[in-house]
Amino acid sequence: MKGLLRTTLEPMGQGHRLLGAVALTLILAALVAVFIQAPTERHLGDVQRIFYFHVACAWTASLSFFLVFVGSFAYLRTRKTRWDVLAVSAAEVGVVFTGIALLTGSVWAKHAWGTWWEWEPRLTTTLLLWLIYVAYLMLRSAIPEASRRATFSAVFGIVGFVDVPIVFMSIRWWRSIHPAVVTGKGMDLDVAMYPAFFLSLAAFSLVFVYLLVLRTALERSHQRLEEMRRRATFHLGGEVSHG
């Protein structure tokens, strides 16, 4: 019991704190690079600085959903709870980052295109992606039985991942007004913007790992508590019937 409580509140002990400290340092370094080192873009002005963290959020969301795919696939193969825990944790963190990417993109669009939202391929497929994983989380909360919940959501997690490459390719497959950073000829970005861009990617990747570790520890503890509660009910009920 004490071990479980410790697991809940201190997922990785010192390692976890160190990870948080490094992530925070990288975020601060990225902020300096974005607001001080990176040059101001000619057409969009300072609003273009949204781009660095917006892309980092989108990248982190893709990474999350890839982990949902990996966790789901591994769960169906091994039936080990830890893969299901990874999948649901990554899905929740991914939903948060996709939500942030959608909202910051909308602010950017208002300035660049004059509208908060445009039903164009990249935005539409990203919104669909967010809805898919919100549905994934809702599906989980609707199934009380643990193994059935894990199996159904694993299948959903694998099928839902199909939208991730579609989001990435959408601006190449269809006519889109969304800018493309990575093109067939390399990166369409001023070299002076590279440090801010890559620092933001690294910082958000670490923030993602930090949140994932926290969420995974919480989910594992939650599942253990559920199991213990079930056993306690069974045990106490047994005692009553024996008495």
Place this chain on the structure above:
Amino acid sequence: MADVWYLALAYGIIWLGLFGYLFRLSRQARDLGQELNLLREVLATEGRDEPLWEDAPEFDEGAEAVMEERLAGSRPAPGEA
């Protein structure tokens, strides 16, 4: 000036999203801790305290087998004679 407003709005959304989520996680951890305490109290009231669960290995690593044995009485809990 409008540039700064959009920039502030976007970065506000980012920090609100990240710290809001962190806050939610810490609140869930606190609630989980409270539930654990409640479960411990219920078990203590019924004459079964921590020994039933103490030293149990991780969920995936045989905890179920150990607990089954303890529940069946074939394996003494830590601290029991």
